[in-house]
Amino acid sequence: MSSVFVGKIPAKGYAMLSKDSKFTPFEFTRHSLGDGDILIEILYSGICHSDIHTAKDEWGGTMYPCVPGHEIAGRVVAVGKNVSKFKIGDYAGVGCMVNSCGECEACLASKEQFCQSGKTVYTYNSTDYFHNNENTYGGYSNNIVVSEKFAIKVPKNAPLDKVAPLLCAGITTYSPLKFSKIKAGDKVGVAGFGGLGMMALKYAVKMGAEVSVFARNDKKKSQALELGATNFYTSTDQNQIKERFNLIISTIPTSYNIGDYIDLLKFGGELAIVGLPPYEIAPSISVIELVHKAGKKVYGSLIGGISETQEMMDFSLENEIYPETILISPLQIDEVYEKLTNGSGEFRYVIDMKA
Secondary structure, eight states: OOGGGSSSEEEEEEEBSSTTOOOEEEEEEEOOOOTTEEEEEEEEEEOOHHHHHHHTTSSSOOOSSBOOOOOEEEEEEEEOTTOOSOOTTOEEEEOSEEEOOSOSHHHHTTOGGGOTTSOOEESSSSEETTTTTEEOOOSSBSEEEEEGGGOEEEOTTSOHHHHGGGGTHHHHHHHHHHHTTOOTTOEEEEEOOSHHHHHHHHHHHHTTOEEEEEOSSSTTHHHHHHTTOSEEESOOOTTTOOOOEEEEEEOOOSOOOHHHHHTTEEEEEEEEEOOOOOGGGOOOOOHHHHHHTOSSEEEEOOOOOHHHHHHHHHHHHHTTOOOOEEEEOGGGHHHHHHHHHHTOOOSEEEEETTO
């Protein structure tokens, strides 16, 4: 390891300084490279709707300056002396987490996002309990230091710009499909057809399911059908929709009626909620309504553990399942946020950090 990496590591990125600001260049430091850490030169960073919610403090608790980004792909440029999983020059990815206690039941089961010690460290806007409680900064930057345990292996021939969004959009939709044990012939509904919905459709089709898409309008109908959707609906009216579903994955980031989707489940069917609207418009369902809609299951799904994320990555690369992406420069972040907020954006925008 070169002496240039001794001590705190300088970094440059783009930060929101307040919820009403624009993105601005921001210089900061990463924690020093530990014996089990790797230093990644960030080449691409996806833009997730969670980034917008956090940057604009729509979920509360944003710590400014805020450098978002948890869909990170890049090149390993330094390794700690005990690192065995990576070598300099390898490609690596970082998703939504960078650490956890590693000792509780959830962590030992590689469900680090549910760390029972409450010490899951998220990639940005999170307290790093293992490095002097410093605030974490994300992928809208030129580098990141992370434990090799929380880095995902990416083969050299992988298209890194398309790999980056898999670290959130991919695992967020892959995980509930695996949890609900979707198999060939099952009927899956995908509610919301943005970056997450598109990935849910691709994975479910590859798993052999018959997939229907629910969207606000029919602007993306032809794209959904081209990607393998059997049906495309702009309504949840039970009088118009006769089919019933084994699983519906809700990726909707705005307010909606949860009960409408429960009504479309088969007996024993499941509704997985992965979309997170702003708190003030987040939908809910009453206990009374839930009891009267019994015989079905509703559950939330939060990304996936590290081992499942690696499984998702391997599955995606093997089957060439990638998001539809648009490359942008860091100077276009504000413009893209506006598009994604007003509904005029396309699927997944990826920042070329070298642009």
